[in-house]
Amino acid sequence: MLVWPELHLFADGVPDRAREARLRAAAQPLDGPLIAGLAAISRRLGIWLIPGSVCERGPEGALFNTSVVLSPDGDLTASYRKIFPWRPTEPYTPGDRLCVFDIEGVGRLGLCICFDSWFPEISRNLAWLGAETIINPVKTTTPDRPQEMVIARANAITQQVNFLTVNVAGPVGVGVSALFGPQGERISGINDDRPGSFEAVLSSDRVHRTRREGTAGVTRPWDFFRPGDSPVDLPAYRGTIDPASWNRI
Amino acid sequence: MLVWPELHLFADGVPDRAREARLRAAAQPLDGPLIAGLAAISRRLGIWLIPGSVCERGPEGALFNTSVVLSPDGDLTASYRKIFPWRPTEPYTPGDRLCVFDIEGVGRLGLCICFDSWFPEISRNLAWLGAETIINPVKTTTPDRPQEMVIARANAITQQVNFLTVNVAGPVGVGVSALFGPQGERISGINDDRPGSFEAVLSSDRVHRTRREGTAGVTRPWDFFRPGDSPVDLPAYRGTIDPASWNRI
Numbered sequence: 001m002l003v004w005p006e007l008h009l010f011a012d013g014v015p016d017r018a019r020e021a022r023l024r025a026a027a028q029p030l031d032g033p034l035i036a037g038l039a040a041i042s043r044r045l046g047i048w049l050i051p052g053s054v055c056e057r058g059p060e061g062a063l064f065n066t067s068v069v070l071s072p073d074g075d076l077t078a079s080y081r082k083i084f085p086w087r088p089t090e091p092y093t094p095g096d097r098l099c100v101f102d103i104e105g106v107g108r109l110g111l112c113i114c115f116d117s118w119f120p121e122i123s124r125n126l127a128w129l130g131a132e133t134i135i136n137p138v139k140t141t142t143p144d145r146p147q148e149m150v151i152a153r154a155n156a157i158t159q160q161v162n163f164l165t166v167n168v169a170g171p172v173g174v175g176v177s178a179l180f181g182p183q184g185e186r187i188s189g190i191n192d193d194r195p196g197s198f199e200a201v202l203s204s205d206r207v208h209r210t211r212r213e214g215t216a217g218v219t220r221p222w223d224f225f226r227p228g229d230s231p232v233d234l235p236a237y238r239g240t241i242d243p244a245s246w247n248r249i
Numbered sequence: 250m251l252v253w254p255e256l257h258l259f260a261d262g263v264p265d266r267a268r269e270a271r272l273r274a275a276a277q278p279l280d281g282p283l284i285a286g287l288a289a290i291s292r293r294l295g296i297w298l299i300p301g302s303v304c305e306r307g308p309e310g311a312l313f314n315t316s317v318v319l320s321p322d323g324d325l326t327a328s329y330r331k332i333f334p335w336r337p338t339e340p341y342t343p344g345d346r347l348c349v350f351d352i353e354g355v356g357r358l359g360l361c362i363c364f365d366s367w368f369p370e371i372s373r374n375l376a377w378l379g380a381e382t383i384i385n386p387v388k389t390t391t392p393d394r395p396q397e398m399v400i401a402r403a404n405a406i407t408q409q410v411n412f413l414t415v416n417v418a419g420p421v422g423v424g425v426s427a428l429f430g431p432q433g434e435r436i437s438g439i440n441d442d443r444p445g446s447f448e449a450v451l452s453s454d455r456v457h458r459t460r461r462e463g464t465a466g467v468t469r470p471w472d473f474f475r476p477g478d479s480p481v482d483l484p485a486y487r488g489t490i491d492p493a494s495w496n497r498i
Contacts, residue, residue: 083481084470084473086468087469087472087473087475094478094479094481096479096480096481096482097482098482098484115468115470118406118407118468118470119407119470120369120370120373120403120407121369121370121373121481121483121490124369124370124483124485125483125484125485128484128485129484129485142465142467142468143465143466143467144464144465144467144468146433147406147432147433147464147465147468150399150402150403150406150433151403151406151407153399153403154369154399154400154402154403154404155403157367157396157399157400158367158368158369158400183396184395184396184399215393215396216391216392216393216396217392218391218392218393219335219364219367219391219393219396220336221333221364221367221368223336224333224336226336229343230343230345231345232332232343232345232370233345233346233347234370234373234374234486234488235347235374235377235378236373236374236377236378236490236494237483237486237488237489237490238488238489238491239483239486239487239488239489240486240487240488241370241485241486242487245485
């Protein structure tokens with residue numbers, strides 16, 4: 001699978017009215033020629049392709065920051081509209097739907113784009129929906145990338161998933177990309193803003209072994225609840241953690 | 250305020266049947282002589298005291314791992330039963346209620362004990378309930394303290410709160426304690442397992458400045474939603490993020 005950073009094909013530039021007009025002019029629906037062209041590439045190369053994210057024109061003209069997943073057959077296997085655009089800079093309408101998808105022989109994957117990672121609910125719910133790997137295309141140009149990397153690693157640890165965060169290189173972005181394994185171990189990556197690429201194996205075995213044997217051989221958050229436990233009320237979501245639907249071992 | 254590590258007054262030892270019998274014999278309700286004695290200390294010294302956590306005997310004989318907050322007047326201002334005991338080692342019944350409390354001149358604080366920190370829902374909901382500082386007494390004796398410190402820092406960053414994590418020193422615990430500020434900055438702490446103490450100012454100004462001006466001067470997750478935004482469905486909690494009750498600036 002080839003993964004590019006957020007908005008890799010859409011240099012959205014500084015936030016002024018001219019930018020929004022340009023974005024509106026360039027945005028396409030997902031059945032438009034841009035995605036068809038990307039699908040032709042994934043089919044020609046016979047690879048899974050996540051070309052960062054694109055500026056999607058929605059049915060009523062709204063703009064979304066949308067990641068797409070193209071299969072080796074050129075199918076649009078999944079698409080995800082960023083739920084937390086980085087406001088006020090980004091002009092996109094927030095999406096309202098989580099996205100997981102399956103790749104035979106690899107497992108279940110989930111998508112979250114850049115600032116989404118700052119909301120641990122997103123990673124939690126992707127993992128709860130079965131994601132063993134979370135793909136996080138990023139376009140961070142600001143000095144908070146160190147904080148974002150702490151969060152990326154913590155998402156990997158708390159969810160016991162592979163967490164791949166891929167940022168834009170310099171001079172536009174501040175770079176720093178990595179795959180973290182389910183114990184927060186850095187498997188590979190790039191530590192600065194130089195353009196480059198890196199390879200990594202997205203092993204779901206690694207995820208299941210960690211969940212079964214525990215982080216550092218001891219800690220098993222996905223095997224917490226026992227019969228008779230009470231639900232945990234979470235007022236911020238008007239929701240609960242339901243013991244009956246939690247465990248993932 | 251003086252904060253001690255989890256179970257500082259209850260060396261609960263190795264998990265066997267003898268331990269459970271000893272804990273049952275030693276456990277007291279919160280209106281028993283142990284808490285009265287601790288309240289006498291906080292009153293005598295004129296300080297806020299969080300003596301780690303104690304083994305509480307509940308009304309029907311259940312054992313809880315409970316943190317208490319004692320005021321300079323010797324009042325039991327708050328108590329919190331650990332929601333996520335570290336299973337299977339800990340014999341305690343999980344609590345089912347979040348806990349925040351106010352200290353005049355300091356602000357609102359929330360409690361979470363050790364393994365609770367691995368569940369980002371807890372920190373999120375404490376912050377949503379208004380906590381500017383989260384106090385996290387810990388008794389970690391296992392090699393996953395490095396992961397726990399990543400999580401502690403990420404909780405500080407994602408919630409934009411002060412996060413104080415205080416672990417048991419050697420030879421019982423693996424140590425490593427710190428106060429992280431709302432941008433994940435380490436304000437003070439102890440980096441190894443040697444016994445010791447450290448001081449830190451729990452500033453809620455620091456929290457509000459970060460939320461207002463942004464992490465690294467730019468990122469403001471507590472000022473996300475705008476009128477007309479859709480709720481975000483979170484199936485793991487059968488809940489939603491409701492735009493109308495989110496912003497905290």
